[in-house]
Amino acid sequence: MQYQVKILEPTDLWYLQNNINKETNKYYHPTKDIPFAQQLEIRLENSGVIIQKGSLHRCIGKLNYGIYKTDNRLKDMWVALRTEIDYNAPVYQGTGMVYLEPRQKGYFLHYTYIDLSEREQWEFDDGVFQFCSNNVVIGAKRLKFRQIAGSNDGKWRLAIKALPGQISRVVAGTTTPARVIELSRGEILIADYDMVKGYTNGIEEDYRKLGHFGKGGGEGFVWMYSGEGKLLVTENDGIGLD
Structure with a gap:
């Protein structure tokens, strides 16, 4: 394809x-x-x-x-x-x-081509998935309360996984250019906006406040990602460079 x-x-x-x-x-x-x-x-x-x-x-x-x-x-x-x-x-x-x-x-839209291995399951925000090869299993992943509060994606995300022994392909569409990055164990990604549009299993997503009672740099609520896996990120979102 x-x-x-x-x-x-x-x-x-x-x-x-x-x-x-x-x-x-x-x-x-x-x-x-x-x-x-x-x-x-x-x-x-x-x-x-x-x-x-x-x-x-x-x-x-x-x-x-x-x-x-x-x-x-x-x-x-x-x-x-x-x-x-x-x-x-x-x-x-x-x-x-x-x-x-x-x-x-x-x-x-800006389109991003992603290969899926049988060991990976991708979760995508609403409106990001465009099409994929037919050798996949499509499911739904329920979000935690804090994830729901920080986004407009509702209570569920689309989950896609390749069939056993096969490599599948999915194409994502975003309003700004996107790319796939890898997060290694021990690393953490913190963003003050919803820059991550999808990620693989092994990544933990949280929406939390940095610090309390005025302590913590004044950033307020941020998106935090940890673990080991891949993320689909839109770094130029809101900058006006698309």
């Missing part, structure tokens, strides 16, 4: 009708809003992909359509009720191209 992010721009006729010089004002015009769209293309080579329900724009090739399901339909319904994954999420298998719904300018 491979993917490519493309930026779709207006036709030459649109530029002509709106009296805009395409060569000099392609990305900016002082008086007119030039529409652009972002579309994600997924290439399948005898493989499969699980996407969000309703996110398909079109597909072409020697493809078979199915739905994601495990051997426990009650569990599938539970995951759908507690997370962003809809019940009967679409699965496309075979060889061909799958195109997701275009995103209009102002709603573009």
Whole structure:
């Protein structure tokens, strides 16, 4: 499974009708809003992909359509009720191209490609998961009270794990650029904002106050991560550099 992010721009006729010089004002015009769209293309080579329900724009090739399901339909319904994954999420298998719904300018995402081993289980915030290979198990992880209080993700997070003996792939989408970092045993990450959008098992997340009665540097409540594993972080969130 491979993917490519493309930026779709207006036709030459649109530029002509709106009296805009395409060569000099392609990305900016002082008086007119030039529409652009972002579309994600997924290439399948005898493989499969699980996407969000309703996110398909079109597909072409020697493809078979199915739905994601495990051997426990009650569990599938539970995951759908507690997370962003809809019940009967679409699965496309075979060889061909799958195109997701275009995103209009102002709603573009930055995509991060993550390999999953059978020893890792990733947990993602709401809205971060975009699609993954079809050799995974999707579940739900309940948050602690302090985690719920510090975020807008509700009471549950999406949990994804590769099938035994296989390497799976998942693509995450964030509003600012993200990257995967590793935390070694004995290290700790402290952030004054919700910079971590996902992490593997072995990482402990907590939302706590630094110090009491005015002691502790005046930072107030912060996010703290410890243990050993990987984290998906958005370091530029809120800086305005995206």
